Amino acid sequence: MRGYRLTSGDLISATFGDWDRFAIENGGARALTVQVLGQSLFDSIDGPATRRFLEQIFYDCRRNQSVMGQLYRCDSPQVERLFAMRVLPLPASGIEVQHRLIRCRALAAPAWPGLPHLRYRRCSQCLACNFGGPWVVGHRFRLPSGAVAEDAVCPVCRGAVFPAVPPLRRGPQAADAGQGPLR
Numbered sequence: 001m002r003g004y005r006l007t008s009g010d011l012i013s014a015t016f017g018d019w020d021r022f023a024i025e026n027g028g029a030r031a032l033t034v035q036v037l038g039q040s041l042f043d044s045i046d047g048p049a050t051r052r053f054l055e056q057i058f059y060d061c062r063r064n065q066s067v068m069g070q071l072y073r074c075d076s077p078q079v080e081r082l083f084a085m086r087v088l089p090l091p092a093s094g095i096e097v098q099h100r101l102i103r104c105r106a107l108a109a110p111a112w113p114g115l116p117h118l119r120y121r122r123c124s125q126c127l128a129c130n131f132g133g134p135w136v137v138g139h140r141f142r143l144p145s146g147a148v149a150e151d152a153v154c155p156v157c158r159g160a161v162f163p164a165v166p167p168l169r170r171g172p173q174a175a176d177a178g179q180g181p182l183r
């Protein structure tokens with residue numbers, strides 16, 4: 001498990017767990033704690049679609065004071081990795097974001113025959129690709145060298161954000177908080 005905490009203005013105020021080890025193992029020296037503390041989280045997120053997607057999750061978490069969850073893929077060149085992200089409200093409109101590894105397995109890379117376009121959309125959450133037709137899930141594609149992936153969040157992932165536990169601090173039902181499964 002690893003994660004970070006954000007201020008009300010989405011500045012990174014802390015990291016925890018094996019954050020630095022993960023950064024080193026994945027070649028992300030820019031992601032080391034010493035580099036990111038005090039920085040805006042959104043400075044390190046390139047794609048506009050992913051940024052809007054995360055902004056919406058954070059907004060819902062703060063507004064409803066509820067824990068949000070999402071499954072996403074973060075692969076290395078050799079390994080397919082599935083993570084669960086949990087977003088928890090903190091006092092003063094802060095947020096804690098936890099990442100937990102769910103599944104890890106060797107990556108197969110089938111060829112993609114007859115690619116019609118050099119530009120395509122790739123979901124930043126599940127890595128599904130869209131070449132102009134349906135979203136294609138679960139494969140790595142051997143693409144032409146000029147292929148350009150545009151940032152996107154696919155409809156399945158948009159619909160898959162779920163409250164991880166019942167809303168917090170909601171009167172009589174608050175006693176149930178924390179008993180909900182992550183799914």
Ligand SMILES: [Zn+2]
Pocket residue numbers: 123124125126127128153154155156157158
């Ligand atoms: Zn997706």
